Amino acid sequence: MSTLSKETIQELAAHLESAELEAREVTKITDDYPDMDYEDAFDIQWEIRRRKEERGTRIVGLKMGLTSWAKMKQMGVEKPCYGFLADYFSCPEGGEIDTSGLIHPKVEAEIAFVTKKVLRGPGCSIADVMAATDFIVPAVEIIDSRYKDFKFDIKSVIADNSSSSRFITGGQMALPQDVDTTTLGVVLEKNGEIVETAAGAAVLGHPAASVAMLANMFGERGEEIPAGTFIMTGGVTAAVAVEAGDSINVRYHALGSISARFV
Numbered sequence: 668m669s670t671l672s673k674e675t676i677q678e679l680a681a682h683l684e685s686a687e688l689e690a691r692e693v694t695k696i697t698d699d700y701p702d703m704d705y706e707d708a709f710d711i712q713w714e715i716r717r718r719k720e721e722r723g724t725r726i727v728g729l730k731m732g733l734t735s736w737a738k739m740k741q742m743g744v745e746k747p748c749y750g751f752l753a754d755y756f757s758c759p760e761g762g763e764i765d766t767s768g769l770i771h772p773k774v775e776a777e778i779a780f781v782t783k784k785v786l787r788g789p790g791c792s793i794a795d796v797m798a799a800t801d802f803i804v805p806a807v808e809i810i811d812s813r814y815k816d817f818k819f820d821i822k823s824v825i826a827d828n829s830s831s832s833r834f835i836t837g838g839q840m841a842l843p844q845d846v847d848t849t850t851l852g853v854v855l856e857k858n859g860e861i862v863e864t865a866a867g868a869a870v871l872g873h874p875a876a877s878v879a880m881l882a883n884m885f886g887e888r889g890e891e892i893p894a895g896t897f898i899m900t901g902g903v904t905a906a907v908a909v910e911a912g913d914s915i916n917v918r919y920h921a922l923g924s925i926s927a928r929f930v
């Protein structure tokens with residue numbers, strides 16, 4: 668059930684997308700549209716995606732968010748969300764990330780899956796995800812909510828493409844049968860100091876459960892996840908604020924590390 672008109676969905680998508688492109692803070696949209704529902708929120712996100720694709724931007728992956736208790740507690744939102752990844756979000760491993768195009772970036776350590784078969788909900792399970800996984804690869808997400816002070820509720824954040832902004836992949840890939848992602852230890856360092864640690868099970872008990880949930884959420888809209896999709900499963904720890912001058916390094920048990928410098 669949606670409550671907003673098609674025109675309002677389009678206006679809000681344009682509003683949030685320009686805030687993203689211009690790195691400009693806005694107030695959360697539920698302040699002005701308190702009655703908007705989940706379908707409205709996802710309609711706005713899908714409209715932002717459509718706008719980007721229409722201009723020739725490629726969609727290079729998907730992400731789940733708010734899948735660990737650490738993240739839910741940090742943001743005060745106890746429900747997972749998803750978003751899409753645009754081509755220009757992708758940043759090189761070990762490289763520089765330009766903060767001038769960002770508002771108030773935060774770093775998240777994540778475990779990503781790349782699929783080799785289509786995933787379709789409802790009823791998608793961890794086993795379905797494992798059978799459809801080509802490989803698992805470390806990832807770091809740089810989120811950047813367009814909302815003032817990084818404060819939002821679940822509907823506002825979904826409309827804002829779940830704060831998606833930049834991401835990095837690196838380290839070593841692994842076959843799904845060769846790695847237990849639940850005990851995969853992750854160590855997040857900022858400027859040479861350990862700031863967060865966790866294991867993969869922090870993400871919904873099993874990172875593959877996050878991919879299954881994504882397939883099931885897509886299923887609610889009649890969408891499927893195509894084969895060959897890169898999917899980030901959500902931060903395993905709370906997100907860490909960064910600014911120009913900071914460096915981060917994330918180590919993944921037996922899967923190498925990812926680093927970046929913010930300039």
Ligand code: OOG
Binds near residue numbers: 733808824
């Ligand atoms: C929403 C996006 C969360 C994650 O990995 O949990 C997210 C936010 O916290 O701004 O990407």
Ligand code: MG
Binds near residue numbers: 731732899901
């Ligand atoms: Mg994330």
